[in-house]
Amino acid sequence: MIYFDKVTKEYRDGTPALEDVTLSISPKEFVSIVGHSGAGKTTLLKMLLAEEKPTDGSVFFESVDIHTLPKSALHHYRRKIGTVFQDFRLIPNKTAYENIAFAMEAAGRPDDEIESDVPYILELVNLGDKAHHFPSQLSGGEQQRVAIGRAIINQPDVIVADEPTGNLDPVNTYEIIEIMKKINELGTTVILTTHNKGVVDAMGKRVITMDKGRVIRDDQNGHYIL
Amino acid sequence: MMLTFRRILENGAKNFYRGGAVSFATVLIMTVTLIIIGSLLFLSAILSNTLASIQDKVDVNVYFVTSASENDIMGVKNKLEQLPEVKSVEYTSRDQALAEFRERHSNDQLTLQALDELGTNPLGASLAIKAKNPSQYEGIVQFLSDEPALSVGGSSIIDRINYYQNKTVIDRLTNALRTTEQAGLVIVLLFAIASIVIVLASMRLAIYTARDEIGVMRLMGASNMYIRGPFIVAAMISGLLAAIITLVLFYPVAWYVGSSFSGWLGGFNLFDYYISHFPLVFLIIVGSGILLGAVASFVAVRRYLKI
Numbered sequence: 001m002i003y004f005d006k007v008t009k010e011y012r013d014g015t016p017a018l019e020d021v022t023l024s025i026s027p028k029e030f031v032s033i034v035g036h037s038g039a040g041k042t043t044l045l046k047m048l049l050a051e052e053k054p055t056d057g058s059v060f061f062e063s064v065d066i067h068t069l070p071k072s073a074l075h076h077y078r079r080k081i082g083t084v085f086q087d088f089r090l091i092p093n094k095t096a097y098e099n100i101a102f103a104m105e106a107a108g109r110p111d112d113e114i115e116s117d118v119p120y121i122l123e124l125v126n127l128g129d130k131a132h133h134f135p136s137q138l139s140g141g142e143q144q145r146v147a148i149g150r151a152i153i154n155q156p157d158v159i160v161a162d163e164p165t166g167n168l169d170p171v172n173t174y175e176i177i178e179i180m181k182k183i184n185e186l187g188t189t190v191i192l193t194t195h196n197k198g199v200v201d202a203m204g205k206r207v208i209t210m211d212k213g214r215v216i217r218d219d220q221n222g223h224y225i226l
Numbered sequence: 227m228m229l230t231f232r233r234i235l236e237n238g239a240k241n242f243y244r245g246g247a248v249s250f251a252t253v254l255i256m257t258v259t260l261i262i263i264g265s266l267l268f269l270s271a272i273l274s275n276t277l278a279s280i281q282d283k284v285d286v287n288v289y290f291v292t293s294a295s296e297n298d299i300m301g302v303k304n305k306l307e308q309l310p311e312v313k314s315v316e317y318t319s320r321d322q323a324l325a326e327f328r329e330r331h332s333n334d335q336l337t338l339q340a341l342d343e344l345g346t347n348p349l350g351a352s353l354a355i356k357a358k359n360p361s362q363y364e365g366i367v368q369f370l371s372d373e374p375a376l377s378v379g380g381s382s383i384i385d386r387i388n389y390y391q392n393k394t395v396i397d398r399l400t401n402a403l404r405t406t407e408q409a410g411l412v413i414v415l416l417f418a419i420a421s422i423v424i425v426l427a428s429m430r431l432a433i434y435t436a437r438d439e440i441g442v443m444r445l446m447g448a449s450n451m452y453i454r455g456p457f458i459v460a461a462m463i464s465g466l467l468a469a470i471i472t473l474v475l476f477y478p479v480a481w482y483v484g485s486s487f488s489g490w491l492g493g494f495n496l497f498d499y500y501i502s503h504f505p506l507v508f509l510i511i512v513g514s515g516i517l518l519g520a521v522a523s524f525v526a527v528r529r530y531l532k533i
Contacts, residue, residue: 049445072450079447091439106448108230154447 001027001189002048002158007057009043009213017043018054019213025191027157030184032200033193034224035210041193044210045160048191049081050074079107082151082159082188086166088143090135096122096146097131103150121149125179141172148179158189165196173199197224230452238459241432248428249464255424256468256518257475259417260511264476266410267510268483268496271503273403275494280399286355286363287388288370292320292348294383299351302373306355309369311362316354323349350385363389418518425461425522426529432457433530440531454527458520465519469512476500476507 002025009018018040025031033041046052047059050066058065061077069077090099097118104114122128125145135143144164151159161180165173177199184190194200200207200223207222208215217225242249290299299317306315318326324347331337341348357363367389433440443453477500484497500507 075444075447075449077447078445083445089438089442089445091442102442103446105233106443106446106452108449108452110229150446 001025001062002191003060004044004047005058005060007044007047007054007059009040009047009052010055016213018047021057021213021215023208023215023218025189027189028184028187030181030190030203030205031192031208032203032205032222033191033208033210034195034200034226036226037195039210040213041210042162043213045162045191045193048160049083050077079154080157082154082156084144084147084151084159084161084164086163088135088140088147088167090143090146090150092135095132095134096127096138096142096149099135099146100150100153103153107154109154117153121153124152124182125149126175139172140168141175144168144172144176145179148176148183152183152188156188158191159183161190161192163193163195165194165199170198177203200224230449234452234455235459237456239463241436241456241460242463245428245432245460248431249460252425252428252461252464253468253471255421256465256515257471259414259421259518260468260472260515261475262417263414263514264472264507264511266407266414267507268480268499269410270403270407271499272491272494272496273399273406275499276491277396277399277403279493280396286357286366288353288355289385289388290350290352290383291385292350294351296351298383299353302370303353305373306353306366306369309366311357311359311365313356313358315356318352318354320347320349320351323347323352363393421518422522422525425464425519426526429457429461429523429526430530432460433526454531457527457531458523461519461523461526462516463519465515465517466512467515469515472511472515473508 004021004023007018007021008016010016021040021044033044035041043052047054048061048066050059050069053067059067061080064077066077091102094102100118100121101114104117109117119128119131122131125148127142127145127149130138130142133142135146138146144167148159148161148164151161159180164180165176168176173196180190180192181203204221207217207219207224209217209219209222209225211226245252288302296319303315303317306312327349328338328341355366357366367387370384370387440453480497480500484495484500488495
């Protein structure tokens, strides 16, 4: 489904962020990517989101080289991927409900679908009672759950989560990971980067370990080893 | 498609509303530009109206010496009427001229007194000649100068012909009209550029303020049009609002100019012009406003909103 073919990324000053990365991810997989800061995890995700172009190599999504897509077609591709970030990236002047509805509006979904889907998703992330709270009125964990709701509302094929638990305490971290697992069980591929050893070890899923821009370990039933 | 369009319009209106002071400044500078465009429109209307009314009034007046007999003058009149380029010839006798003079100076006792003391009628008879086309006066004047029948006993019975006096006025007015239009165009252009630059700067600010939202939209897979459209819509709303303000402001101004300067402008009433030409003025002002906003914002999103 996703295939990185000898991807190298050098930043303008010549420092390599990724070197010769080749890996493939199958549909419905749950993959954790671990590594120190600066190991290239985020760069790898940016390549997948077509936010940055590789210096060398190609990234395929369902056998399409995404970096050859014209700019005008890119947004169709991005709708297949839901994204979750460490800093949540919610719009502060919109309520939880509006933040999720906003993603559906941007994707061009009709009003009646928005009205029926958003409450359902809010229930799924256990925020049914806080639909009309603004991000500032929600805890970190709740904000991240809104962000997850927003990421899955358009039924993407893949969820990309860049350190989603980085700003959260253990209880909230546990909750977020449980939701991620639930999403994965419902048939969505999940790609997760994390620093959290506990999370990775408890999962018992595939773990890709990166260091200095290279993939140094890829275990099907992996652990957090650095 | 309609849905996306509607949401772009809604978000554009929201962008405009949230812009607050920045939107207000944009509307203000656009209003100034549109007022200048509108003023030029009015000025051009006033000048061309004045020109037309003067051109209409222009005729060649042939003033005869006081000793010229009515028969001779009638002979000249008949000859003139036979010329193909002459539209009409109107005869004013010496007595009529005097009566008109008294009428004109009815408030001026001093002049009338002087006239009475003179005893005789100092005014000569005259012929007012209208040509079919203003350019034909030159030929008519030429004809009059060359005509031998116009002299009695070796001296001409024509006192003077006022053609050259009028000619300078028409030429000057035509020049003034052209110069005003050219200068006006330069001023309009300068202000259009100034307002585009200001709209550009305010759009840059708006785009910067909304950068998080734009980033999220992009990640959610919003199309370029969906992201950029609202900014263009907001600028077009600014233009529309500026146009409406301009049109409303023009109403009392046109009324004032119309009622106070109508006599001075040769009977041209700016207010009547504004009302009767409202569709045209509306189209030009609203069109310019929206175009100004669209052009400036289009450039702004191209430059500052990286997709």
